[in-house]
Amino acid sequence: MGTPAARILVVEDERVINQSVVDRLVAEGFEVRQEYDGPSAVATAAQWPPDLVVLDVMLPGFDGHEVCRRVQAERPVPVLMLTARDDETDVLVGLGVGADDYLTKPFSMRELVARVRALLRRVERAAALTVAAPEALSLGALEVDRARRQVRLDGTLVHLTPTEFDLLVCLATEPGTVLTREQLLDEVWDWRDAAGTRTVDSHIRSLRGKIGAEAVRTVHGVGYALEVTP
Incomplete structure (x- = not known):
């Protein structure tokens, strides 16, 4: 048997963007779940622990920063935040609550996939380095x-x-x-x-x-x- 596909949770309230991201990640061989608001994202992350979260900042219920904080409180998981504004304050808040990287909208799917793969590789490398x-x-x-x-x-x-x-x-x-x-x-x-x-x-x-x-x-x-x- 091969290596299991990495699990990715996509959280984005704009349904067209959400589906586009999901379709591309599925095509790249990942196992993907999608949510559209803060509370549902936290619930899904608890029931279906992802290997990585693609997370929009602006969400109904509570925002991406709160989602990131709650998810990270349960277990460390890499988070790629999506922001509509390239605002340094927004970015620093996101990094402060545990996000690993961010993309500013609009972004290319190629860039998103590259960021996702890089984050997953880094997690594997960090785990190997920690052992030794x-x-x-x-x-x-x-x-x-x-x-x-x-x-x-x-x-x-x-x-x-x-x-x-x-x-x-x-x-x-x-x-x-x-x-x-x-x-x-x-x-x-x-x-x-x-x-x-x-x-x-x-x-x-x-x-x-x-x-x-x-x-x-x-x-x-x-x-x-x-x-x-x-």
């Missing part, structure tokens, strides 16, 4: 425990989303070294092109909000470096 994870990284006030996937700042546990954690580990393995956005996209998101550099910037902003603005240095036009502070 080396000792924790101690970086001044910051401690990164790769085996437990936990971060502490001055001894206090910091809640990071799976993507934020992977991004921090990537920066922490080479502290002080500037990594380009393209390198980070390749290592963290498993993307081979530079189309998502704004995704990197958004996640960096969210990460800074949790570990301190001074912890990650920006090198304009190049990328980012983790600064070790005592």
Whole structure:
């Protein structure tokens, strides 16, 4: 028997978009369920645990941010958020409640499938790395425990989303070294092109909000470096 198809829950209240996404994902070989509002999405995720959620921000009942928060409270699952506005505040809120990536409408189905596949690959890779994870990284006030996937700042546990954690580990393995956005996209998101550099910037902003603005240095036009502070 082959590997079971990944389960994807599509949550979008615009029925034409919802069905288009579902049809494309089914054609790509995924097992798909669809919902159109917040409460139904949370109920389906509990009864039929998905491997990934494609989630619209604006939904009836309660919005995608609340769906993401409730689903993530049960179990970690990658979430690709769909937003009608390329608004930095909306994006940061989504990342803060556990979304791993986002797409701004209108988007191409090819791009959506590429993002979905990259997220699923990253989950598999993270699981493999966790099994063989080396000792924790101690970086001044910051401690990164790769085996437990936990971060502490001055001894206090910091809640990071799976993507934020992977991004921090990537920066922490080479502290002080500037990594380009393209390198980070390749290592963290498993993307081979530079189309998502704004995704990197958004996640960096969210990460800074949790570990301190001074912890990650920006090198304009190049990328980012983790600064070790005592």
